[in-house]
Amino acid sequence: MEKITSFTIDHIKMVPGVYVSRIDYVKGNPVTTFDLRMTSPNDEPVMNTAEVHTIEHLAATFLRNHAEYGDKTIYFGPMGCRTGFYLLLAGEYESKDIVPLIKELFIFIRDFKDNVPGASPKDCGNYLDMNLPMANYLADRYLKNVLNEITETQLVYPV
16 A cells, blocks of 8 residues: 555654645545644654643634634644644645634634533533643643744645
């Protein structure tokens, strides 16, 4: 079997950033998959499932309610390796196109202090596995270390 695209990226050289993972076409319509890498793969500790789960709930809620991107948001969810998230948007984009959206998203997560949307037994299959303080911390870290001073290196996958 042929390796899928995400397994051909040099994870040793990768740094946290906002990357276009791929652009697919569904019935001729583009769908852009973004790699929102929050930690350095194989270098830093991965995120724990509770904060990943919390970020997922907050981000999915924020994005699907966003005035401009709500109807373009197809999916937001964690990477299996727990070093970041995938965001799928309808349309063809470059990484730099969505940096303002991702900043807005992570400011929302950093500042969120209320009950996590969907964190109830009726709404979620693992509602107790949440850690809002760590989600706030990780969002702040991503903003400070990546999004507020993002460089070209953090927008293009390493080869």
